[in-house]
Amino acid sequence: xxxxxxxxxxxxxxxxxxxxxxxxxxxxxxxxxxxxxxxxxxxxxxxxxxxxxxxxxxxxxxxxxxxxxxxxxxxxxxxxxxxxxxxxxxxxxxxxxxxxxxxxxxxxxxxxxxxxxxxxxxxxxxxxxxxxxxxxxxxxxxxxxxxxxxxxxxxxxxxxxxxxxxxxxxxxxxxxxxxxxxxxxxxxxxxxxxxxxxxxxxxxxxxxxxxxxxxxxxxxxxxxxxxxxxxxxxxxxxxxxxxxxxxxxxxxxxxxxxxxxxxxxxxxxxxxxxxxxxxxxxxxxxxxxxxxxxxxxxxxxxxxxxxxxxxxxxxxxxxxxxxxxxxxxxxxxxxxxxxxxxxxxxxxxxxxxxxxxxxxxxxxxxxxxxxxxxxxxxxxxxxxxxxxxxxxxxxxxxxxxxxxxxxxxxx
Amino acid sequence: xxxxxxxxxxxxxxxxxxxxxxxxxxxxxxxxxxxxxxxxxxxxxxxxxxxxxxxxxxxxxxxxxxxxxxxxxxxxxxxxxxxxxxxxxxxxxxxxxxxxxxxxxxxxxxxxxxxxxxxxxxxxxxxxxxxxxxxxxxxxxxxxxxxxxxxxxxxxxxxxxxxxxxxxxxxxxxxxxxxxxxxxxxxxxxxxxxxxxxxxxxxxxxxxxxxxxxxxxxxxxxxxxxxxxxxxxxxxxxxxxxxxxxxxxxxxxxxxxxxxxxxxxxxxxxxxxxxxxxxxxxxxxxxxxxxxxxxxxxxxxxxxxxxxxxxxxxxxxxxxxxxxxxxxxxxxxxxxxxxxxxxxxxxxxxxxxxxxxxxxxxxxxxxxxxxxxxxxxxx
Numbered sequence: 064x065x066x067x068x069x070x071x072x073x074x075x076x077x078x079x080x081x082x083x084x085x086x087x088x089x090x091x092x093x094x095x096x097x098x099x100x101x102x103x104x105x106x107x108x109x110x111x112x113x114x115x116x117x118x119x120x121x122x123x124x125x126x127x128x129x130x131x132x133x134x135x136x137x138x139x140x141x142x143x144x145x146x147x148x149x150x151x152x153x154x155x156x157x158x159x160x161x162x163x164x165x166x167x168x169x170x171x172x173x174x175x176x177x178x179x180x181x182x183x184x185x186x187x188x189x190x191x192x193x194x195x196x197x198x199x200x201x202x203x204x205x206x207x208x209x210x211x212x213x214x215x216x217x218x219x220x221x222x223x224x225x226x227x228x229x230x231x232x233x234x235x236x237x238x239x240x241x242x243x244x245x246x247x248x249x250x251x252x253x254x255x256x257x258x259x260x261x262x263x264x265x266x267x268x269x270x271x272x273x274x275x276x277x278x279x280x281x282x283x284x285x286x287x288x289x290x291x292x293x294x295x296x297x298x299x300x301x302x303x304x305x306x307x308x309x310x311x312x313x314x315x316x317x318x319x320x321x322x323x324x325x326x327x328x329x330x331x332x333x334x335x336x337x338x339x340x341x342x343x344x345x346x347x348x349x350x351x352x353x354x355x356x357x358x359x360x361x362x363x364x365x366x367x368x369x370x371x372x373x374x375x376x377x378x379x380x381x382x383x384x385x386x387x388x389x390x391x392x393x394x395x396x397x398x399x400x401x402x403x404x405x406x407x408x409x410x411x412x413x414x415x416x417x418x419x420x421x422x423x424x425x426x427x428x429x430x431x432x433x434x435x436x437x438x439x440x441x442x443x444x445x446x447x448x449x450x451x452x453x454x455x456x457x458x459x460x461x462x463x464x465x466x467x468x469x470x471x472x473x474x
Numbered sequence: 475x476x477x478x479x480x481x482x483x484x485x486x487x488x489x490x491x492x493x494x495x496x497x498x499x500x501x502x503x504x505x506x507x508x509x510x511x512x513x514x515x516x517x518x519x520x521x522x523x524x525x526x527x528x529x530x531x532x533x534x535x536x537x538x539x540x541x542x543x544x545x546x547x548x549x550x551x552x553x554x555x556x557x558x559x560x561x562x563x564x565x566x567x568x569x570x571x572x573x574x575x576x577x578x579x580x581x582x583x584x585x586x587x588x589x590x591x592x593x594x595x596x597x598x599x600x601x602x603x604x605x606x607x608x609x610x611x612x613x614x615x616x617x618x619x620x621x622x623x624x625x626x627x628x629x630x631x632x633x634x635x636x637x638x639x640x641x642x643x644x645x646x647x648x649x650x651x652x653x654x655x656x657x658x659x660x661x662x663x664x665x666x667x668x669x670x671x672x673x674x675x676x677x678x679x680x681x682x683x684x685x686x687x688x689x690x691x692x693x694x695x696x697x698x699x700x701x702x703x704x705x706x707x708x709x710x711x712x713x714x715x716x717x718x719x720x721x722x723x724x725x726x727x728x729x730x731x732x733x734x735x736x737x738x739x740x741x742x743x744x745x746x747x748x749x750x751x752x753x754x755x756x757x758x759x760x761x762x763x764x765x766x767x768x769x770x771x772x773x774x775x776x777x778x779x780x781x782x783x784x785x786x787x788x789x790x791x792x793x794x795x796x797x798x799x800x801x802x803x804x805x806x807x808x809x810x811x812x813x814x815x816x817x818x819x820x821x822x823x824x825x826x827x828x829x830x831x832x833x834x835x836x837x838x839x840x841x842x843x844x845x846x847x848x849x850x851x852x853x
């Protein structure tokens with residue numbers, strides 16, 4: 064019996080959102096427990112190959128997930144200002160500022176986690192990650208385990224990149240064997256990879272329900288659920304929770320219900336990381352105009368499937384900020400087509416230079432290739448000072464007008 | 475005009491006229507390759523008989539580059555794009571584009587799709603550059619870059635060509651390091667503005683000529699007695715500081731730059747390349763040995779902090795002036811640790827904001843004046 068079938072059969076009838084919340088809670092609870100027992104606890108960048116630490120039984124927390132949670136609970140600005148008081152410039156990524164403030168001892172009731180004994184850094188997301196983790200390692204005088212993923216200029220990942228990254232994987236395994244005081248078990252690794260694949264498949268399946276017209280969900284829901292694929296993709300219970308979520312969407316399609324309780328006059332793609340402190344503000348003009356977000360780039364980017372080590376390495380080379388322009392455009396345009404959107408709302412995210420850096424060109428390509436409305440707004444994933452609600456509302460109105468015009472046959 | 479003044483005037487004339495330099499190379503039938511910051515092995519360009527020219531932006535504000543970048547991107551990269559979009563780089567036969575920071579990553583894509591007249595040679599350096607697997611990766615990367623350069627040049631580089639290029643560049647790096655030391659002893663003869671143009675001009679010259687002129691200047695300066703400097707002595711740190719308006723404030727306040735930790739200056743010529751063995755591997759080893767730079771991953775975590783204190787002590791500087799490039803994440807991320815170590819070592823420091831768009835350095839002037847007073851009081 065294959066793993067997926069076992070998972071399907073074991074899915075409980077608990078609401079999926081509760082199952083998902085439980086998974087994330089368990090990740091952090093286990094980290095606290097390990098800390099209490101004197102076991103080493105790590106902090107990891109979200110696209111570090113989690114399979115390695117999981118195989119060695121190391122407990123790991125995720126600063127990006129923590130920063131997003133703090134920002135969503137409106138603690139982002141306070142934490143950013145704390146980091147700025149330490150000398151970090153306000154141009155620096157908001158996640159990094161929140162995380163550095165927490166690492167430096169800033170009080171944080173919104174989401175706390177154990178301080179780290181080692182850090183796992185992979186720069187496939189951005190180069191900022193490298194300096195961010197160096198700073199944490201320096202503050203706590205702890206080991207930094209680094210995997211470098213060179214930026215890609217072509218859709219294909221070069222063989223020399225695979226050789227280089229594979230060697231780093233082997234090196235990281237040796238370093239983490241020392242930290243965990245355990246031997247790397249290949250069989251356990253296979254099981255962990257199998258779980259990660261099941262999680263990715265189930266997550267992508269859940270995301271795919273946005274393709275239905277009307278959609279049984281709002282794409283903003285995916286932003287809330289993606290914490291599991293970030294923090295716990297190697298766990299069996301993550302796959303189970305996403306299967307349950309997909310089942311709920313399936314039922315909604317049959318019943319004609321949706322988590323989007325408003326008109327679906329238009330369907331759009333939300334481009335970029337959401338402005339976590341401004342989720343309500345992002346949502347309000349969209350619901351007023353009946354614009355459902357049925358495609359997002361950020362959430363499915365964490366769903367990747369592989370069959371062997373080389374494919375796994377190639378998958379980790381394909382983070383949103385490590386692929387070439389053409390691959391980035393193809394991903395997005397495929398999602399736009401599959402999810403039948405007629406507009407794109409682009410977040411120019413002050414916190415994310417690698418992402419926003421090719422958005423003007425992407426905007427032009429979306430318009431040319433898809434013939435749909437594209438509008439951008441200025442914001443930030445964590446720092447509210449970089450978001451103007453008035454500008455956002457005006458831009459959504461502009462997007463709506465263009466979509467209406469196109470719907471009614473205008474050019 | 476004595477010989478020192480004459481040489482300094484020649485360097486300044488070249489540093490201020492990159493377009494004329496480019497035209498002269500083209501007229502002489504040479505092909506020119508533009509090189510983005512950072513750590514481009516220019517030896518490869520030289521080895522195939524082409525001329526590398528540095529692309530570090532220029533003073534001014536982007537207009538057309540705004541079609542590709544939002545406002546929060548470093549002006550160096552934006553102005554390179556501006557020059558390319560405005561046709562100022564059209565005579566280049568290629569551009570080597572690096573990706574060591576988060577602005578350079580998307581910038582490489584924008585350049586490739588926007589500038590179809592100039593072939594882009596993509597260079598994604600490894601950050602895990604020191605282990606054997608990192609060195610092997612750099613060897614492959616440099617070999618691929620060389621292959622693309624050979625195609626543009628229409629000729630192959632022999633091992634002898636590569637060895638010769640390495641020698642040329644080692645000699646130039648040594649002359650620059652020597653100049654930085656000597657000029658620290660003779661701030662009364664070489665102003666901060668002139669110091670910058672001597673170093674900057676190298677980006678627009680063939681290195682044998684730059685080395686010859688610089689050696690002559692070094693010899694002339696070295697022959698003169700050291701005069702007691704009554705002004706202050708500092709180390710500068712940052713990405714770039716080539717705007718004469720800022721450097722004139724240094725000169726007006728008698729602030730001598732006795733050493734630097736600037737990417738466009740000393741960071742680019744700290745390490746020589748072995749002249750033995752496989753030349754490509756020697757170049758890869760040189761990159762593996764690069765350290766003390768915020769743009770690079772630091773496996774020791776603290777090497778840059780230790781380096782800046784050493785630099786201050788060895789150069790006899792009284793303080794550090796951080797030239798903070800606006801929107802430069804790596805520099806900004808390292809700044810708190812950098813200042814902390816200076817504070818612990820009781821070394822005064824000052825941060826001034828910098829980018830290619832600034833025309834009024836009034837705030838920097840006030841800060842530098844106050845900093846000079848502080849340093850003078852501590853003498």
